[in-house]
Amino acid sequence: MAWTKDEMCQIIAHLELKEGLFVNLGIGLPTKVANYVPEDMHVIFQSENGMLGMGPSPYEGEEDPDLINAGKQTISALPEASYFDSATSFAMVNGSHIDLTILGALQVSEKGDLANWTVPGKMITGMGGAMDLVTHIKRVIGIMDHVAKDGSAKLVKECNLPLTGVNVMDRVITDLGVFDINEEGMFLIKKPEDVTLDEIISKTEAKFVVKLL
Amino acid sequence: MNKLYPSAKLALNDVVRDGISIMVGGFGPSGIPENLIQALLDLKTQNLTVICNDFGMDNFGLALLLETGQITKIISSYVGGNKTFEQKYLEKKVELELNPQGTLAEKIRAGGAGVPAFYTKTGVGTVVEEGKEVREFNGEKYLMERSLFADLAIIKGWKGDKIGNVIYNKTARNFNPLMAIAASTTVCEVEEIVEVGSLDPNNIHTQSVFVKRLILGEKYQKPIQYLTTRPRG
16 A cells, blocks of 8 residues: 555654754645654754744644744744744755755656746746755755656656756655655665555656665 | 824825835735735825735735735745736736745845845756856856845834834744835834833844834734644643
8 A cells, every 4th residue: 555645744754853953844744744753852843934943733712823834824832932034034944054844746856856836837826935945955855646646757857847946855755655866866765565666666757776775 | 203103004105106116024914014005005006016925815915905906016935825916917917026935035135235136046947047147156056136125115013112123023023124124115013112112122123223114003904824723632
């Protein structure tokens, strides 16, 4: 069986989160990674609209319109929290002071290019902070379905969607595997037990080497 | 010196004219100068270029000025999820210039600090690179980005004193203090006016020199776009 979205978040949390890291989670599915921080580990979450020390959703009745994350959802603040303006926030990002970002992806190429901000022909939305995050944060992880809704591959030789960043990805997790990307290429390092390599190969356009942990 | 004006309309009346550029603070529905936007609606100023992080919600904030056709150009990082924008954009009633969010923040900060341009790696190899000077530093490519400076900034603070020192609340700070420094005239609305000397000088977020005019916001909607909560356990 392919991994569920919750399993993907749990696996990537286990592989990536370490004591003391400063982490920025993308909007949508990546925010769920925060649910899998081990009890004895201290990870500090940044929200690029101007906050460090972001906590979970507030208790009912404690929501505050002045306290939201970059996805415009109500959040809570941990005792360690600090607030700042958007230029300071992106000094943290663009100065590579943030250790890790995990974000959604539309396509990832075998060279580590990422497309995740727009689809030609669909209504334009804007890149928000995505280009800054993937260009500058020390470690960039993608999380996505292995194939698109129309069955086409999302791990590709070259992205044909507009790029968010060139050669920026370090690792991608899909429902069919965890893939590392470095100067030597793309490597499958982990897969669901009962998913065959043949199935993964048939659903992947990018060239990858099997190097299971 | 008293920068306090009796209403948003009076604070803007003689500084707005058709065709000006306006920076508008806020991120999503948080930290939006609601009363000053209402005054722009009342004053019916036309052909505005608006510089803002995003276009937030429908039927609130800047979307109202789009509906009336007062905005003709937007410089922003995100316009998703706003039906009014989609309609005006498809009708070619509004021009859009998108910037990566960090680049936009730095364009405003730099503009306010007298720095005309800067280099950043964000956007190299993407559509953002088109038409921009590319320069190498330490063997890596960077794009030259030009700074922004507007005719007017309208911002939203939490508390302000009568001389124009302002503090913000939580994530409602966002682009507001950057925009405060990057316009010929900055008008700030706050939820509470306090006496000079009552704000802690160690913790002033926007200093009085940047704020030309101040108003007490008449009323605040402060909507929540996506309510997420957890049950008490």
